[in-house]
Amino acid sequence: MREVFQQELAEVQDRLVEISRLVGISIAKSTRAFNESDVNLAEEAISEDDKIDELTIELDELAITILARQQPVAxxxxxxxxxxxxxxxxxxxxxxxxxxxxxxxxxFPDKVVPKSLRGTFGEMGALLVTISTMLTELLTTQDVKLAEVIRNEDDKVDALHLSVFDAVLAETWNGAAADTVDSTLASRYHERFADHAVSIAKKIQYLGTGAWQQSTTGVQ
Amino acid sequence: MREVFQQELAEVQDRLVEISRLVGISIAKSTRAFNESDVNLAEEAISEDDKIDELTIELDELAITILARQQPVAxxxxxxxxxxxxxxxxxxxxxxxxxxxxxxxxxFPDKVVPKSLRGTFGEMGALLVTISTMLTELLTTQDVKLAEVIRNEDDKVDALHLSVFDAVLAETWNGAAADTVDSTLASRYHERFADHAVSIAKKIQYLGTGAWQQSTTGVQ
Incomplete structure (x- = not known):
């Protein structure tokens, strides 16, 4: 029973890694599409989200099946x-x-972000790609040191998020209302994306180094 | 064992109802504070969120304890x-x-929303209060008909949310960038609040009429 459980737990981990990897590909495409106004890449990112949704539903079903069959404790x-x-x-x-x-x-074919904010969103996009890569690595290796790295990168995203508000609220801002709306929403989406990564990192940190792996050795 | 489980399930339900009730009070205060620029009410809503956070953590711990002790299936x-x-x-x-x-x-002491959008945000706020009330009722009675009502109210919130964008993107819009930013964010927060209520309603609907109660009668 214990061995079956360990196999199932490894399966859960593999699937989380796979979903995280797809999210990483998605954010790489989305942020590039956003910053370079690449509508094809945007379409790809949008259409590939169904796969992520499907895999998360399947993973949830697997987790519930494990709870029912293996009745894990502690x-x-x-x-x-x-x-x-x-x-x-x-x-x-x-x-x-x-x-x-x-x-x-x-x-499209216009760029979402006015020239003055392109550097900021370029940085934010790059940070999200880094954060996603770290997150997949964290899920794979359970190396909780990576959780700290993700938090630090998130701090940078938060700072850039605030700088977007400073920019659009500055007297020098001459963007149209549409620019203001898009920059506000886009910045908020970037910030929330990073927040979720931090929230995942915290959960793994809470479980302790090598959560899935330690469990394989029977350590509780 | 079964009886203990039913008691614990009833306890879970009671706590969900309580948290939902507090969220309802919070959104009533926040939306009134927002629409009437009442800073004291805003402070109250903000400071009372700690209680909601605390209760959700406690509820999560209870749910995990139930999973460990009662090993429920199906x-x-x-x-x-x-x-x-x-x-x-x-x-x-x-x-x-x-x-x-x-x-x-x-x-504060300025109003968040420019005059032209006050009617819209007034309606949105009222809808969120209604949705919250319905949600608490749904959690209390498990009457899945209420889930449909919540979805309908959410459709209205979505329509108002879109109308905010139409307004700030219209040629007649003469709000400052700060108005545009605040209206955009506020509208998004209202919309997401309603989305979460729908997501909860769907979960209860999925479990079927009288989820917690049916279980009390031992029906699976």
Missing amino acids: RDLRIVVSALRISSSLERMGDLSTHIAQLARYR | RDLRIVVSALRISSSLERMGDLSTHIAQLARYR
């Missing part, structure tokens, strides 16, 4: 419950990535 | 897992309510 139980929550955050990150791509598609 | 298991998800949405609704109150506080 730390094992917390790992499975955490998987459900991580899945929910990943699904939401996919949605936010889609929202960023939708802004690019909606404004 | 529909019972799904009810407990749903409780975890509902709790997470309620916590988020509390956050969004706080964001609305923070906008009111930040802009």
